[in-house]
Amino acid sequence: MSSVSRRQWLRTTSLGLGASVALPGLLPASEMSRVLGGGVSYATMLDQMERDVTAARRAAGPIRLHFNENPFGMSPKAKDALMGSWAQHTWYMPPIREEIRETFAKYVGVPADHVLVTQGSSEVLSILALAYNMHGGEIVAPWPTFEDLPRWGETLGATVHKVPLDHRMDHDLYQMEQKINGNTKLVFVCNPNNPTSNLADDQALREFVTNSARRSTVIVDEAYFDFVNVPGHKSMVDLVLKGQPIIVSRTASKLHGLAGLRCGFAVARPDIIAKLQQYVTGDPNVFGLVAGKASLLDTEYQAFVKAKNAEGRTMLMDALKTLGKNVAPSQTNFVFFQAGRPVEQMQKYFLSKGFVIGRAFPPYTDWCRVSIGTPDEMKQFVAALPGAFA
Structure with a gap:
């Protein structure tokens, strides 16, 4: 940016003070330079960020506690990476697309060919509806749950079996299993579930997913996986590595605070990834990918x-x-x-x-x-x- 510092640039554009009040996730990224220069520790910077964000959110109006957003926004390191990405946004097929694929693959412990990078995890679900239900078919899902896959399935003419939760508001795995038949194209699991917030019993759910995968493709939505603090709880990614027709969706919208930048991931066998790739509806934006990669590496912020x-x-x-x-x-x-x-x-x-x-x-x-x-x-x-x- 020639002689203009990032801080000056932020103050004179739409990402300056006015935007920081409305969007605390975009508070000045150049604050990281204080850490890199040895001025303060990263932990101290995060504590100060908490105070700044709280004040900014209050000044912006009613506090948003309705969309399960990360109130702190993206990590300071992600902001710095985003502010340094002004070249790749002019390119088709920017290198960051493969870089974040490889970074996320390491993050979850799978080969890179097991990962599809998408425009948020919602796109994973829309792609699945397109790939598996364009000519009818059936979907089995708990209810209520995250609504996108059932909604897109119905839009495309699929029969969606919405199985009520049990008395504990858990997935009723027995009743879901009863709905699976020869025309079932997808079985949907959301764990932890949205909107009920609870985590399914790990052993029971694993048995259900494994058994269901013998009869249909299973999608496990793990958008809130990063917030689970139950000892021993594991992602279903290990079942993917066993070669089962299981797809795990993850997102950078929650823990990483990138909801508005649309960055998500599907984890599945390479042949399933290749099938899904045919139905992508567009390319994730460079800024979301750059910020997402930096955030995946910023374990202290996580x-x-x-x-x-x-x-x-x-x-x-x-x-x-x-x-x-x-x-x-x-x-x-x-x-x-x-x-x-x-x-x-x-x-x-x-x-x-x-x-x-x-x-x-x-x-x-x-x-x-x-x-x-x-x-x-x-x-x-x-x-x-x-x-x-x-």
């Missing part, structure tokens, strides 16, 4: 976000239990609890307190989904909780 999320999650769950509320055992960056009154009523109350919470998820229309904000935001939210039930 640990920071996980710790802050666990702190806020525990704070909210403890407060709800103290109030006598039924709370799902969350292993995500959101909490699902039974308010005992319509979600719309809860939304109105919390908006008056400066918070936006999630919508209704039928049939759980008196349950609320609340995303985890910064610890300071969660203290404010918890303080406002009792008034919601007065």
Whole structure:
């Protein structure tokens, strides 16, 4: 940028102070230079970032606790990498496309030919609907769950069997298995599940996925895998390496804070990856790929976000239990609890307190989904909780 520093450039463009108030994930990337120059430790910088982000989010208006977003945005190292990527965005087939594929493959422990990089993990699901259901077919899915695959399947004429969750709000694996037949093209599993936040029993789910893969292709959505803190819990990626027709979807939208930059991944056998590649709907943008690669390598930032999320999650769950509320055992960056009154009523109350919470998820229309904000935001939210039930 010739003689103009990144900080000066940020201040005089749409990524300057005005944008930082509305979008705390794009606070000045050049702050990393202070760390690289030995001014402060990275841990100290992250602590300061937490304070800056909390202030910026409050100044931007009602605090967003409804879309399961990372309140801290992308890592400072990802921001610096993004700001240094001004050449590749002019190219078709930029090198970063292969670089992030290889980086993510190492991150999850598979060969690079087992990975497809996509425009967020939602594109993985749209590609699957196209690849497996263009001429009819059936999909088996728990319900409620993340809605994109069932919705796209129905749009393309598939029969979607939405199997109600069991009394614990877990996947009803027995009933799902009963719906699988010779015309089933896809079996969908979301673990941890959205919107209920809970983690399935590992052994039971593995047996179900393995058995189902003998009859159909299975897609395991692990968008919230990074927030699980149950000892011994493993990704289903190891089943992919055994050669089973299993596809694991992952995202950079949650832990890595890149929801607006659209970066996701599919992990599957190379022949399945090749099949999916035929149905991609476009190319992931360079900025998302550059930031995604840097974030995958920034393990200190990942640990920071996980710790802050666990702190806020525990704070909210403890407060709800103290109030006598039924709370799902969350292993995500959101909490699902039974308010005992319509979600719309809860939304109105919390908006008056400066918070936006999630919508209704039928049939759980008196349950609320609340995303985890910064610890300071969660203290404010918890303080406002009792008034919601007065």
